Amino acid sequence: MTPLRIGARASLMSLSQSAPILTHLAPTPTLLRPFYAAGGDRERDRSPLEEDGAFSQEIETALLAGDIDVAVHCLKDAPTHDTPGLKMAAYLRRDDIRDCLVARDPNLRLDTLPHGAAVGTASLRRTAALRAYRPDLDVVPLRGPVNDRLTALNRNDVDALIVASCSMERLGMRHRINERISPAIICPPLGAAVIALQAREGDMRTRELVSRLHHPETGVEAEAERTVLRRLGGFCNAPLAGYCATDRAGSTVTYTVRARVFSPDGGTAIDVRRTEADATQAALAVCRGLSPHGVLDLTTAE
Known part of the structure; x- marks a missing residue:
């Protein structure tokens, strides 16, 4: 049987969340192709990314060209509107939508961070929420993949990070989470914690193969958020x-x-x-x- 070719961004996070998909598709043979220059991954300054689908353009181009059969997306980074010729074929079961605090001191919480503590995030959403809830904190624009931000934390560039809980879990770093922050304090992004599988609209074989990974409740929530x-x-x-x-x-x-x-x-x-x-x-x-x-x-x- 011809392997099902699956495309994903080459970041550690993307590959960590894509690898289980190959297992879940067994016994269908699969081949994972990483994309090393996917859209927004090339941007040094990620905070002003104002182009819909900035992280998915290269992978979608390969999917349309027939170079891969399935594209793996974090739904929050996927295009808001379906690209002509492509269709979301499955939404995997949603993980924890909350953001979390990660700090060098394991005893700290968002409420107990000291006055003036440096908290790293490049997200407009998180920055605005932090400024509203703890205006005394120093919000430092820290960009890049989660593992790079953790490196910055470990070398004392900042005192704490705000990152997605699901990101820490997918990287096998649940133990580093200080606190999962209530959505009442930091509201998650629409599409948070959902992995979406995209296929060509007319490729019914592929859409049928990946449909068994679809989680109906997540699908309803995801479409409402879109x-x-x-x-x-x-x-x-x-x-x-x-x-x-x-x-x-x-x-x-x-x-x-x-x-x-x-x-x-x-x-x-x-x-x-x-x-x-x-x-x-x-x-x-x-x-x-x-x-x-x-x-x-x-x-x-x-």
Whole structure:
């Protein structure tokens, strides 16, 4: 049987989260192809990345050309709109959506970091949240893959980091997490902690093969969050955050969608939540709730 060719970014994080996919697809033979220059990975300054899909362009080009059969994406970094000819074929079960604190001192928490402590992050979302919650902290723009940021922490460039909990888990570093931070303090990005598998729209064999990895509940949440991104013009580092949560009460299932738009300095934030029996309708209701506040000016501002 011809191997299923799977493309992923060549970062340690991407390869760590892609390797289990090969195991889950067994006994189908697979071949993992790393991409060493995928879009946003080439950018030294990652904070102003304002192009939708900045981290996925090269992999999508290879997928369209038939050089690979499946592209592995972190959903939060994937294009908001489906690229013509391509389709998300599966969403894997969602991991922890929360950000976490990682510090050299294992006893510290976000509330107990000393006044003036240097906290590394290049994310507009995290920076704004930190400035709102702990304006006394020194937010240091620290960029690059998570393992590089951990190296900076270890050599005392900063006192602590704010990173995704799922990133630490996928790197096998759960033990380094000081605290998982409530979404009420730092709201996660839309599409957080979801790995998406993308295939050519007409490649039904591949789409059928990877569909067995699809997690339906995650799929519903992911599509609701992409609806918010599409309506509000969001991208991977826009001043926009949120999530969809599935709520079960006996046989009744409802979906709560939250979206938060903020100014990069943390001084202004608009937060809307809606709960509906249909996740897409909850997402659309959130967008309607935000639209009177001129949020597009924030999400599209240069």
